Amino acid sequence: NAGVTQTPKFQVLKTGQSMTLQCAQDMNHEYMSWYRQDPGMGLRLIHYSVGAGITDQGEVPNGYNVSRSTTEDFPLRLLSAAPSQTSVYFCASSYGSEAKKLFFGSGTQLSVL
């Protein structure tokens, strides 16, 4: 039982490049989400999903896309990276359709130059 697996651990991009952060969970959780964490700020919700085929925007969705084709996977796509997207990204999941007790992936440190 691996829990929430998030890759990569570190990534450096140039402005304008695109990339996908991968997130998979093996706990059969309905709820999955992506957060970014910046110094001095609380975790901010980017996108979330309450089940396969269902996604919704969070607090800071601009510049990011998500899809949920299966219960297990919830990738986050950066369409055209900008320096403002330099951050630590966390994928998190929970049982049920609401944000309850969250299980987090190990995080991705992303730098956009």
Added chain:
Amino acid sequence: GQNIDQPTEMTATEGAIVQINCTYQTSGFNGLFWYQQHAGEAPTFLSYNVLDGLEEKGRFSSFLSRSKGYSYLLLKELQMKDSASYLCAVVDSNYQLIWGAGTKLIIKP
């Protein structure tokens, strides 16, 4: 707007007791979480309060007063491994989590 306030940083001594406060103003309330986050790691669940009162779990306790919009996390018998950030998060009326910026706790020998 919605707001969660926590102290930015606190320092305590090994073996002592520390209380980390969290005050909130949110649109609705459906529970409050405390998470622990060691540097460079992911947050991990510590406690969940939805009713007023004190919940005790080993060395850690969490208290909630919904009428005052206030919670605290109490850590007893502090150990060096308790050095971490402690995140307070409130579940709002839309069942979304609103996060505080976290309190960095420094434990000194």
